[in-house]
Amino acid sequence: MTHPERPARGLAVISxxxxxxxxxxxxxxLAFGTLGPLGVVAARQIVAALVLLVLTRPRVHRLTREQWPPIVLLAVLFASMNSSLYAAVERVGLGTAVTIEFLGPLAVALLSSRRWRDAVCATLALAGIVLLTRPGPSSDLIGLGLAVLASASWAGYIMANRAVGRLVPGVQGTAVAMTLSAVGLLPVAAIIIWQERPPVEAYLFAAAAGLFASAVPYTLDLIVLRRISPVVFGLGMSLHPVFAALIGAVALHQHLPALAWTGIGLVAVSNALTLIGARPPRHVQRRRIALPPRRRRHRRSAGANHPGTG
Incomplete structure (x- = not known):
């Protein structure tokens, strides 16, 4: 069943x-010191897969040939998106890596749009991200390449997750994709654990990251992608660096300059403008006018004569 687009509710879920x-x-x-970025990513995927498997209990044997390709693609994108981003952060810094990564959902928003206002909103969001992160020049071509890979993976994740949401009921597709990704990263986690012998608290931090940074948001993304367009979702992703800045200021006491808060304001304005006047998807509009009034009445009367229908 296809649901009509409700951008305000969708943005709340994205938030x-x-x-x-x-x-x-x-x-x-907090576990970077012992597990390293790649180890944290591996732990995240494993914990998230376990949580989703327990909650959804996917029926893998019932998946069809049509459903498997987007699920496998989503699994690859899970691993590449997280691994490349953390590796880029380690080499070129958080500001540069996050700014480049945001180009992925921004590109999805622009390519999915046919309205000039969405292009303006995307430009405002990008300007806000630049002001917020203030990336500096870097000569680390490997680090920049990893950030670009993270950007492309994020864009692919949006589209692949949307395809999985159409083909697989519930969150079973996400659970299977997360499990495949975790299996692929399991040898990495085993090697790091064997070499580093991390303390117990490192496992706890990684487990929390798997729950709150993978299982919860990936499930919410799958749900909301069934109800809103890639345009709204892509621009809504600009809230990620905003929340990162707010959490840093409140929890980590990292005070931001006025220019950074100006960037936050631009991101908020871009999302608000996206919501104003958003229209339902075309397939929803067509469905509303698909049948003339007489035929609709005929179907209702037919359904009344046959209790097993409707």
Missing amino acids: VSALSTQSGAATGS
Whole structure:
């Protein structure tokens, strides 16, 4: 069943997803000293897969040939998106990496749009991200390349998650994709644990990151992508660096200059403008006028004569 687009409600879900992601990322960063970025990513995926498997209990044997390709693609994107971003942050810094990564959902928003206002909103959001993160020049081509890979993976994740949401009921597709991703990263986690012998608290931090930065937001993203367009979702993703800045200021006492708060304001304005006048998807509009009034009455009367229908 296809639901009509409700952008305000969709943005609320995106906000919860972004808040959960950044809270989990902040918690997971506490384990960088022993597990390293790649180890935290591996732990995140494994914990998230276990949580989703317990909650959804996907019926893998019932998946069809049509459903498997987007699920496998989503699994690859899960791993590449997180691993490349954390590796880029380690080499070129958080500001540059996050700014480049945001180009992925921004590109989705622009390519999915046919309205000039969405292009303006995307430009405002990008300007806000630049002001918020203030990326500086870097000569680390490998780090910049990893950030671009994270950007492309994020864009692919949006589209693949939307495809999985159409083809697989509930969150079973996300659970299977997360499990495949976790299996692929399991050898990485085993090697790091064997070499580093991290303390117990590192496992706890990584487990919290897996729950709040993977399981919760990925499930929410899958749900909301069934109800809103890629345009609204892509621009809504600009809330991630906003929440990261707010969590840093409140929890980590990282005070931001006025220029950074100006960037936050631009991001908020871009999302608000996206919501104003948003229209339902075309397939919803067509469905509303698909049948003339007489035929609709005929179907209702037919349904009344056959209790097993409707």
